[in-house]
Amino acid sequence: MDTPPLQLNELLAEVHRRKPVQVLIQIPEGLKTNVVEIEDAFTREKIPVITILDPSFGACDIADGKAQVLGCDLIVHFGHSKMLHTQTNVIYWPVEFPLEKNMIPGCVKALNEEKFFQKNKRIGIYVTIQFHRHVNEIKKELEAKGFNVFVGMGDLKDGQILGCDASARRDIEDKVDANVYFGDGYFHALAIAFASKKPTYQYNPFTHTLENLEKYKEKYLRQRFGLIAKAKDAQSFAIILCTKKGQLRKALAMRLKEELEQAGKKVHVVAMEHITPQALMGVHVDAYVNTACSRIATDDFESYTKPLLTPIEVEILLGKRTLENYVFDEIRHIGNKVM
Ligand code: SF4
Structure with a gap:
């Protein structure tokens, strides 16, 4: 699959209209091979630009604070559409695939x-x-x-x-x-x-x-039910909060803490920007609860040495939800509220 067209001429025209002092580019992993091409295009237009290379998986992770630290007054966020209110002016540049004839x-x-x-x-x-x-x-x-x-x-x-x-x-x-x-x-x-x-x-x-997708659902459920069963014996939990603006669900984390404590578990709340097995190494608990992006539980769970549950799975663990009512952990973004 080729990279979809970046439409840089149209983007630069829009950037010129905003008259920025300095632009911060935020780009997803899949487009990182285009960083030099993008920076060159901005430089040719005499637009000062900095590209942030931290992973960018969604508009939930808009580099608002980082733009301010770096003195940039406009963010060009590639690959995603608007989700949150920001302090900094943002151009969301979705990078769309053309509809090929077949x-x-x-x-x-x-x-x-x-x-x-x-x-x-x-x-x-x-x-x-x-x-x-x-x-x-x-x-x-x-x-x-x-x-x-x-x-x-x-x-x-x-x-x-x-x-x-x-x-x-x-x-x-x-x-x-x-x-x-x-x-x-x-x-x-x-x-x-x-x-x-x-x-x-x-x-x-x-x-x-x-x-x-039925067979993928079944496979996914088998994996998740196995992890929930493993976490049943856990006496201590770390509830993970993500500091990315669009993934930060502190109220949910605190509710889960209370519920797990009521069930006799020892609970710690930890916060981090990038959730990785390495960042959790040395935290001596029996299981983790992830309140951030559900992709961490879906795609990366095998990299963690302890069971990593979603909030929905904690409800199942505590007997507040049945296995038959299993759903994905959805995050709602309403205005600046993340739920
Ligand atoms: S929380 Fe995950 S799925 Fe949702 S927008 Fe962010 S990266 Fe995408």
């Missing part, structure tokens, strides 16, 4: 070949920001082929989901037979698969394959 026909073909969709034609479609610009076209093309397509509106843009936010399902959940996530990678797709009661499929527009 992407939608491939999706129609794959849906028509799937037995489920031969009878069930009402689908909710979901995308990440990289495909958001094409939502209406995807809807129109699928409808022209006989599908009844719904695009939900949640806390983000229409049809847009994140690994921590599948709120776009809320107003269409009852109207659809199934969800179709248009994109690659399983993290976002699983967010909608767990949040919705309807079957969820993922259409990968690069490989033109359609997958029912």
